[in-house]
Amino acid sequence: MNAMEDLNTTAEKIKTMEIRGAGRIAVAASAALRAYVMSLKSLPMSEFNVKLEEAAKILVDTRPTAVSLPNAVALTKRHSATNVYDAIDEITKNAEKFITNAEQALGKIGKIGAERIHDGDVIMTHCNSHAALSIIKKAFDQGKDISVIATESRPRRQGFITIRELNDYGIPTTLIVDSAVRLTMKEVDLVVVGADxxxxxxxxxxxxxxxxxxxxxxEARRNVIVAAETYKFSPRTLLGEMVEIEDRASDEVIDSEILKELPNVKVKNPAFDVTPAEYIDLIITEVGAFPPAMAFTILRDYLGLEMQI
Ligand SMILES: O=P(O)(O)OC[C@H]1O[C@H](OP(=O)(O)O)[C@H](O)[C@@H]1O
Structure with missing residues (x-):
């Protein structure tokens, strides 16, 4: 396979969710870009930059909602070099820095977030978030007697990934269907989720x-904690843009053969939703725990106001 085919393979894996999770797709995109630029050594600078932008666009266009993806690509591709060798060197270093920081961030979030978990807590989580699970696992490692209620997370049932991971870690876990969330909330001490x-x-x-x-x-007066690396804050929202909600294929929800028999039925399959800040108590990042009102500060201090994607 040539370098562009490799990049397209990664893009396809992100699109089909073979690689998934906002953090994982960011790391995969950064690594794919690093590998791709190595193949551009013999190009003149102007052509190099065109190819770089093309590759960045292929990766960013795979999934629209998780800002981790364009942030990772923007942080990886930026360079100030005037020759191709230096540009490749800068991009390689950017990728290495991004990937290392992303991996370390999970551990730091776990440590900071675990401070909020008490002995005996029942934690509800949704979908499958590596950052949220890092907090839960750390609290368990600290010897806290905790248990988890995990939602199924239709339609793709990432909750099954979560229950397997928690089971293998030895954490008592209960699986519920998504529609059982409100009824079950009275058994819960706090909610811990990830972020796209x-x-x-x-x-x-x-x-x-x-x-x-x-x-x-x-409604039940329980706290909601969000586990999010700083690269999951969206710079474009500073410009007033809304985050696009990904619409996925109907066959994730209903078999396409059955749907064909139902000419008056259509399917809507939005993959994400928006939780307003007033429903969130704390955002745990790798640089500390913040109330949602401090999102601007995190964007300014850790991504930079000049960051454009
Ligand atoms: O980065 P981490 O914490 O792993 O995941 C963050 C979020 O990414 C996932 O998206 P998807 O399953 O790829 O659509 C979930 O929405 C999850 O909460």
């Missing part, structure tokens, strides 16, 4: 159904 994007006003964009957990938690 966080906007400048502190709103959370995460797997469809997250807002349902947050609203039920508020």
């Amino acid at each position: 994007s966080i906007s400048v006003n502190g709103a959370l964009i995460n797997k469809i159904g997250t807002s349902q957990l947050a609203m039920a938690a508020q």
Whole structure:
């Protein structure tokens, strides 16, 4: 396979969700870009930059909602070099830095977030978030007697990944269907979820159904904690843009043969929803725990206001 085929393979894996999770797709995109630029050594600088932008676009266009993806690509591709060798060197270093920081961030989030988990807590989580699970696992490692209620997370049932992971870690876990969230909330002490994007006003964009957990938690007066690396804050929201919600294929929800028999039925399959800041108590990042009202500060201090994607 040539380098462009390799890049397209990664893009396809992100699109089909063979590689998934906002953090994982960011790391995969950064690594794919690093590998791709190595193949551009013999090009003149102007052509190099064109190819770089083309490759970046292929990766960014795979999934629209998780800002981790364009942030990772923007942080990886930026360079100030005037010759191709230096540009490749800068991009390689950018990728290495991004990937290392992303891996270390999970551990730091786990440590900071575990401070919020108490002995005996029952934690509800949604979908499958590596950042959220890092907090839960760390609390368990600290010897806290915790258990988890995990939602199925239709339609792709990432909850099954979560229950397997928690089972293998030895954490007592209960699986519920998504529609059981409100009824079950009275058994819960706090909610811990991940993030695909966080906007400048502190709103959370995460797997469809997250807002349902947050609203039920508020009604039951339970805290909602979001686990999010700083690269999941959305710079474009500073410009007033909304985060695009990905619409996925109908066959994730219903068999396409059955749907063909139902000419008056259509399917809507939004993959994410928006939880307003007022439903969120705390965002745990690798640089500390913040109320959602501090989203602007995180964007300014850790991504930079000049960051454009
Ligand atoms: O980065 P981590 O914490 O792993 O995941 C963050 C979020 O990414 C996932 O999206 P999807 O399953 O790829 O659509 C879920 O919405 C999850 O909460």
